[in-house]
Amino acid sequence: MRKGSNITRKSLINDKYPKQAQQNQFKIFILHQNVQSIGNAIDQLQSVIRDVPKENELNVICGTEYWKTKDQLKNYGIDGCCLASYYCRDINEHGGSAIYVRNGISCKENPNS
Numbered sequence: 123m124r125k126g127s128n129i130t131r132k133s134l135i136n137d138k139y140p141k142q143a144q145q146n147q148f149k150i151f152i153l154h155q156n157v158q159s160i161g162n163a164i165d166q167l168q169s170v171i172r173d174v175p176k177e178n179e180l181n182v183i184c185g186t187e188y189w190k191t192k193d194q195l196k197n198y199g200i201d202g203c204c205l206a207s208y209y210c211r212d213i214n215e216h217g218g219s220a221i222y223v224r225n226g227i228s229c230k231e232n233p234n235s
Contacts, residue, residue, distance in 0.1 A: 152182040159189040160198045160220075168201060181224045188218040195220060207231045 153171070157163040167185070174180055183200055190198065192210045195218070199205070203222035206229050210218045223229050 150181045151178050152184065153180050154184040154186070156187050157185045158187045160185065160195070161190070164198055164200075171200065179224070181227055183222040184219065185222075186219045187216065188220055189216050190218060 151174075153174075155163075155167060155170070157167060160167070167183075171180055171183065183203060188195055188198075188208075188210070190210065192208070195208055195210060196205065200222045202225055204225060206221045206223040208218070208220040
């Protein structure tokens with residue numbers, strides 16, 4: 123892009139693919155939280171999620187430091203969401219991450235990551 127140009131990347135995409143740009147315009151709200159043992163923090167996390175204004179409803183909730191095994195993590199759900207992806211350490215008891223996605227939102231895990 124030329125120096126001093128006020129054309130943004132978004133407007134270039136919209137000009138090149140106007141139909142796709144109109145169809146794909148939506149807002150996505152993501153919350154990331156280091157929960158440091160979800161067993162101790164699930165109620166507090168649910169409360170934070172409930173307090174988000176409806177117009178900013180969370181679509182994706184990412185948590186780190188869950189401190190759970192794969193089997194244990196599946197027992198901790200977030201109301202209105204499904205567990206879309208997770209990582210748990212096999213050896214150490216701490217660490218881990220999980221991604222919850224709002225029910226009704228289609229997603230799939232990237233097998234190459």
